[in-house]
Amino acid sequence: MPDxxxxxxYAWAKIRRIPARxxxxxxxxxxxxxxxxDLFHSIPLASVGVGVGILCQSHTLALLSGSAVLHSLLDLPVHHDDAHRxxxxxxxxxxxxxxxxxxPRHHGYIVALVEILLVLIATLYLFPIVESVFVQGLFIAVNVLYIGVYLLMFVRRRLPNLFCQAALNRD
Structure with missing residues (x-):
């Protein structure tokens, strides 16, 4: 939810054809x-949502708001130039x-790898517990997406250097 x-x-920018840069x-x-x-990443506002969810006995609101608090707490230590309020x-x-x-200028590859490993461990733990084939499929899709994007970014950054290094070694 916070994102x-x-x-x-991103969708609006794609429609308006705003360049990624x-x-x-x-x-x-x-x-x-x-x-x-910042409103969606607000820990106090999400905490109010948890309280309202509990008071109104809305498990959905309480869990959704609680997950927003958790997301924001985990987000807090991993934003440098793009920090939220x-x-x-x-x-x-x-x-x-x-x-x-x-x-990558602020250890992004390492943090991303730790995040991927945590998601992988969590989904491997939850996979046999969850009885829904649909949710198990989502677990697989999330892991494939995480690993695929990480490898793509890693290769995209390293591949030109590998080719340049090979050309230098050949000469």
Whole structure:
């Protein structure tokens, strides 16, 4: 749920044919999109959702809000240049972490690999417990997607260097 504004932004940018570089260096940082992203990453607001869900005996609201709190707590230490205001609207503080979940300049490959391994371990643990074939299929799809994207990004970054190194060694 906390990343919904980013998915909406991405879809909107695709429809408007905004280049990816402009999307993630300019458009994403516009106040409108930052406010929506920060609202969805707000730990206090999601905590209120948990409380309302419990008071109203809405397990769905409580679990959805609880997962948003957990997402934001796990998000907090892995954002460098793109840190969210996790206490918005009550505070505008952004924790600028020394690590990033995506940026290789801030250990992004290592953080991404740890995230993939945690997701893989969790789904391997949950797979035999879950009786739904559909959910088991989702587990498989998520793992294939995670591993595939990681390998694609790793190869895309390393492959040109491998070819250049091979050409240098040949000469």
């Amino acid at each position: 919904v504004p980013m998915f909406v932004l 402009q999307l993630w260096t300019e458009t994403y940082y516009l106040p409108f999109w930052q406010t929506w992203t 996790h206490f918005f609207p009550f505070h505008h503080y952004r924790f600028i972490s020394p690590v990033s979940y995506w940026d």
